[in-house]
Amino acid sequence: KAGVTQTPRYLIKTRGQQVTLSCSPISGHRSVSWYQQTPGQGLQFLFEYFSETQRNKGNFPGRFSGRQFSNSRSEMNVSTLELGDSALYLCASSWGDRPDTDTQYFGPGTRLTVL
Amino acid sequence: KQEVTQIPAALSVPEGENLVLNCSFTDSAIYNLQWFRQDPGKGLTSLLLIQSSQREQTSGRLNASLDKSSGRSTLYIAASQPGDSATYLCAVGIWQLTFGSGTQLTVLP
Numbered sequence: 001k002a003g004v005t006q007t008p009r010y011l012i013k014t015r016g017q018q019v020t021l022s023c024s025p026i027s028g029h030r031s032v033s034w035y036q037q038t039p040g041q042g043l044q045f046l047f048e049y050f051s052e053t054q055r056n057k058g059n060f061p062g063r064f065s066g067r068q069f070s071n072s073r074s075e076m077n078v079s080t081l082e083l084g085d086s087a088l089y090l091c092a093s094s095w096g097d098r099p100d101t102d103t104q105y106f107g108p109g110t111r112l113t114v115l
Numbered sequence: 116k117q118e119v120t121q122i123p124a125a126l127s128v129p130e131g132e133n134l135v136l137n138c139s140f141t142d143s144a145i146y147n148l149q150w151f152r153q154d155p156g157k158g159l160t161s162l163l164l165i166q167s168s169q170r171e172q173t174s175g176r177l178n179a180s181l182d183k184s185s186g187r188s189t190l191y192i193a194a195s196q197p198g199d200s201a202t203y204l205c206a207v208g209i210w211q212l213t214f215g216s217g218t219q220l221t222v223l224p
Binding site: 004033035042043044045048055056058088090092098099100101102103104105106107108109111 | 145146147149151156157158159160161164204206208209210211212213214215216217
């Protein structure tokens with residue numbers, strides 16, 4: 001069974017640009033969560049999707065958005081990039097209808113560098 | 116707001132030693148607690164999930180305990196090996212997971 005895949009693995013952007021990251025969950029998993037990981041703040045929850053609906057959102061500005069498609073694949077978008085958005089963006093999927101009751105399976109992440 | 120603390124932040128031990136990693140959380144209203152491992156520059160790998168109704172969970176050389184009332188969990192690693200070197204993170208929450216900052220473990224050959 002293939003694991004969680006994320007594309008691209010690495011991205012370099014400049015301030016003011018926008019970026020779209022993609023996540024394909026494990027087949028059959030319906031919940032997809034996104035996290036931002038930085039050396040200073042650690043792992044922080046961005047948002048969670050289930051059946052194309054965003055059910056939870058972390059404390060991030062509106063520049064961060066996402067969506068989930070009918071096949072459970074998910075994308076997140078960051079507009080008007082800032083230097084502080086440089087981070088490892090991790091996607092996680094789980095089988096059940098709650099991300100906190102089942103094992104979370106993480107992808108390898110997308111390393112975003114903003115210059 | 117849930118806060119998760121992991122102590123120590125870093126730990127270096129010789130191969131073969133048994134060790135304990137600690138995790139504490141402020142809000143005991145959790146569904147479960149999960150322990151993860153992260154290798155440098157990579158994603159997280161789930162190690163153990165303890166349901167809130169359980170007190171411990173075991174997988175191979177790993178044993179995790181949970182004391183919800185005191186807001187504490189420990190991860191016990193028996194007979195450590197150099198391959199165990201990684202950052203270990205615990206996470207708790209309701210709906211969304213809140214992570215600790217991790218313990219960076221180095222096992223010296």
